[in-house]
Amino acid sequence: xxxxxxxxxxxxxxxxxxxxxxxxxxxxxxxxxxxxxxxxxxxxxxxxxxxxxxxxxxxxxxxxxxxxxxxxxxxxxxxxxxxxxxxxxxxxxxxxxxxxxxxxxxxxxxxxxxxxxxxxxxxxxxxxxxxxxxxxxxxxxxxxxxxxxxxxxxxxxxxxxxxxxxxxxxxxxxxxxxxxxxxxxxxxxxxxxxxxxxxxxxxxxxxxxxxxxxxxxxxxxxxxxxxxxxxxxxxxxxxxxxxxxxxxxxxxxxxxxxxxxxxxxxxxxxxxxxxxxxxxxxxxxxxxxxxxxxxxxxxxxxxxxxxxxxxxxxxxxxxxxxxxxxxxxxxxxxxxxxxxxxxxxxxxxxxxxxxxxxxxxxxxxxxxxxxxxxxxxxxxxxxxxxxxxxxxxxxxxxxxxxxxxxxxxxxxxxxxxxxxxxxxxxxxxxxxxxxxxxxxxxxxxxxxxxxxxxxxxxxxxxxxxxxxxxxxxxxxxxxxxxxxxxxxxxxxxxxxxxxxxxxxxxxxxxxxxxxxxxxxxxxxxxxxxxxxxxxxxxxxxxxxxxxxxxxxxxxxxxxxxxxxxxxxxxxxxxxxxxxxxxxxxxxxxxxxxxxxxxxxx
Numbered sequence: 089x090x091x092x093x094x095x096x097x098x099x100x101x102x103x104x105x106x107x108x109x110x111x112x113x114x115x116x117x118x119x120x121x122x123x124x125x126x127x128x129x130x131x132x133x134x135x136x137x138x139x140x141x142x143x144x145x146x147x148x149x150x151x152x153x154x155x156x157x158x159x160x161x162x163x164x165x166x167x168x169x170x171x172x173x174x175x176x177x178x179x180x181x182x183x184x185x186x187x188x189x190x191x192x193x194x195x196x197x198x199x200x201x202x203x204x205x206x207x208x209x210x211x212x213x214x215x216x217x218x219x220x221x222x223x224x225x226x227x228x229x230x231x232x233x234x235x236x237x238x239x240x241x242x243x244x245x246x247x248x249x250x251x252x253x254x255x256x257x258x259x260x261x262x263x264x265x266x267x268x269x270x271x272x273x274x275x276x277x278x279x280x281x282x283x284x285x286x287x288x289x290x291x292x293x294x295x296x297x298x299x300x301x302x303x304x305x306x307x308x309x310x311x312x313x314x315x316x317x318x319x320x321x322x323x324x325x326x327x328x329x330x331x332x333x334x335x336x337x338x339x340x341x342x343x344x345x346x347x348x349x350x351x352x353x354x355x356x357x358x359x360x361x362x363x364x365x366x367x368x369x370x371x372x373x374x375x376x377x378x379x380x381x382x383x384x385x386x387x388x389x390x391x392x393x394x395x396x397x398x399x400x401x402x403x404x405x406x407x408x409x410x411x412x413x414x415x416x417x418x419x420x421x422x423x424x425x426x427x428x429x430x431x432x433x434x435x436x437x438x439x440x441x442x443x444x445x446x447x448x449x450x451x452x453x454x455x456x457x458x459x460x461x462x463x464x465x466x467x468x469x470x471x472x473x474x475x476x477x478x479x480x481x482x483x484x485x486x487x488x489x490x491x492x493x494x495x496x497x498x499x500x501x502x503x504x505x506x507x508x509x510x511x512x513x514x515x516x517x518x519x520x521x522x523x524x525x526x527x528x529x530x531x532x533x534x535x536x537x538x539x540x541x542x543x544x545x546x547x548x549x550x551x552x553x554x555x556x557x558x559x560x561x562x563x564x565x566x567x568x569x570x571x572x573x574x575x576x577x578x579x580x581x582x583x584x585x586x587x588x589x590x591x592x593x594x595x596x597x598x599x600x601x602x603x604x605x606x607x608x609x610x611x612x613x614x615x616x617x618x619x620x621x622x623x624x625x626x627x628x629x630x631x632x633x634x635x636x637x638x639x640x641x642x643x644x645x646x647x648x649x650x651x652x653x654x655x656x657x658x659x660x661x662x663x664x665x666x667x668x669x670x671x672x673x674x675x676x677x678x679x680x681x682x683x684x685x686x687x688x689x
Contacts, residue, residue: 143173144188148195158214160197166190178230185231185385189224199257209252216259223261226269229387242298243306253294259307261286272387273430283315304381309338325361326351335380342375347399358408365406370399370443388432398442405449411623418556420625421512423485423505429474438469445491447627454577454584458531462499465491473507483508494530497523497545511555516630520548525570533575533584543570552616552633559618559629563637566611568602570642571595600643614640 148165167190177183199214247254266281290308297306304310314333320326331346349368351357357365377392418424426433443466448459467489471482487503501518525543532538545567552561573591575584595601604611614637620629 141173142170143177143184144169158198158200158202160200162195162197163193165192165195181231183228183230185227185229187226187228191222192218193220194218209250211251211254213256214258216256218259218261220263220265221261222265222267224267224269227272227387229272244293244295244298247293248295253292255293256291257289259288259291279319281314281317283317285313287311287313304337307337309336311336323361324352325357326366335378337380340377340380342373342378344373345371347373354404358406362406362409364409365404367402368399370396372397386432388434390432390434391436393437393439394435396438396440396443400444400446402446403448405447407450407452414622416556416622417625418512418622420627421505421514421556422487422503422626423507423509423514424512426472426474426485426505426507431474433472433474434478435472436470438472439467440469440489441466454533454537454575456533456584458533460531461494462491463493463495465489467491479507493520493523494527496527497521497548509555511557513553513555515551515553517551517561518549520545522546525567537575537577537584539573539575539584539586541571541573544568550634550637552630554620554629554633557620559616559620559633561616561633561637563614563616563634563641564611565638565641566603567642570599570601572599598643600641603641612641614638 144167146165146167149163152161152163154160167188169187169189174183174187196217196219197213197215198217201210201212204210204212244253262285264281264284264286266284268279268281270277270279288305288307288310291306292303292308293306297303300306302308312333312335314330317330317333319328321328327350329346329348329350330344332344334343335341347368347370349366351365351367354365372395374395374397375391375393376395379388379390382388382390419428442464444461444463445465446459446461448457450457467487470486470488471478472485473479483506485503485505485507487505488501489503490498490500493499498521499518500520501516503516504514506513523545525540525545529539532540545565547564547566549564550561552559552563554560572594574587574594576587578585600612616633616637618629618633618636624632
């Protein structure tokens with residue numbers, strides 16, 4: 089059938105000029121697709137071998153070149169390390185720390201510019217997509233700094249004989265299954281991740297970027313995103329969760345949202361562990377200027393700052409803990425905790441904002457739980473490091489915090505921790521603003537069987553210098569109208585009852601109701617010298633030192649306490665004697681009644 093629209097000669101000539109080149113190009117493309125696809129496959133395999141110095145080889149089912157679409161598809165591609173080459177590099181002490189195995193269901197290269205490649209020796213690709221990649225990385229600490237290889241050429245120098253440059257606008261790893269095996273410790277640590285996406289932008293290998301320190305793996309930016317990650321600790325007592333994680337190499341920033349550490353049920357935990365029970369959560373965490381390349385290569389954590397915003401940490405003391413007085417708990421001191429971190433760590437500043445902290449303990453005598461809380465805590469930690477060069481410049485970790493004690497009194501405190509002292513020396517000083525004293529009942533009633541019925545704390549100051557052996561310093565507590573009630577456990581009704589006589593005795597003869605006693609007089613200031621027991625952990629030793637200073641301020645110095653114990657012993661002795669006499673009188677009455685009854689008979 090004739091083509092009716094080709095009626096005029098000029099139309100036929102124009103159609104021939106258009107159709108013939110199109111047909112020729114299409115036929116050439118078909119031929120090139122058919123003959124160049126295997127050549128492309130060989131090129132890919134050779135490039136992987138050459139680029140990795142024969143450490144890796146690439147295997148895949150087929151490679152398809154679609155010239156007209158500017159597209160290359162490679163199916164079922166695998167990147168496999170040669171263990172023989174790796175072992176040889178290990179013996180020569182030049183093996184990489186990370187060994188990678190990769191399998192990709194489909195690799196798609198789009199928007200390829202073939203003419204730029206054929207005529208200008210520049211490989212330009214618009215987008216690379218890797219679908220359902222399975223990435224396994226095994227880490228071994230073969231060396232702690234970059235090794236010197238025989239072939240010191242850069243990647244561009246290696247390809248410059250055949251290519252002037254390689255550029256890729258975007259690279260996407262979709263639905264990554266990631267497995268990480270760390271062999272650097274005493275036992276293998278395995279982590280597996282799902283719901284992870286990776287993307288890279290502006291990959292460029294040329295003469296200008298071969299030494300560009302702002303690029304990672306020649307990319308302007310590499311972004312890692314992880315959703316809904318969870319796992320369990322090795323002992324099974326804790327589960328950790330991350331709602332969202334993002335790492336950008338361009339901004340050198342790690343962001344985490346919804347970080348949680350949740351322990352198992354209380355009864356299960358304390359049946360299986362002698363440790364205290366921790367609960368931790370933070371809404372957002374941000375690590376700035378994070379040197380990801382140093383961490384990836386050598387497990388060095390280096391960053392300028394870490395920000396923790398809105399969260400809580402709660403500690404519940406283990407009621408089943410067996411005391412081991414021969415075990416030194418100095419390892420709980422923060423400077424010792426930092427010293428024992430098994431990694432090269434350097435963080436210039438840690439900022440915390442709006443963090444609640446709470447410590448709770450169960451008292452077996454009262455059958456009650458008492459709690460001490462520090463609410464809305466904010467502040468800074470300076471110079472957190474295990475790096476020897478950094479410690480040589482500055483061996484002090486400075487901590488400045490402000491918090492609301494029992495959600496009332498504003499507490500400002502500063503700690504200075506010595507990172508090199510053999511006795512873990514440190515100091516702490518601070519002050520607290522006014523608060524009503526009865527807010528302490530949340531802790532004192534359950535833990536000390538003491539109820540504060542009235543009183544106002546005007547000011548609380550302390551300045552302590554300490555180490556693992558002894559805590560020395562000054563404590564000052566200014567207050568007005570302090571009155572207390574002494575309690576005892578009523579196990580029959582599961583409550584605490586007031587001991588009226590002892591409470592009256594304490595308020596009349598023991599407790600100093602004001603400090604200073606009168607206007608114009610000097611306040612009582614305590615000079616403390618607390619010898620730390622070996623089994624006392626950090627926070628307990630800090631609190632015991634402050635308590636040793638608080639007692640004399642309220643009238644409970646050693647002399648007063650000795651007098652109180654003497655009076656209480658005398659009171660109890662008299663009370664016991666009265667009971668005995670009362671019992672004897674009752675016995676005599678019974679005997680008289682019995683005698684009268686016998687006479688009547």
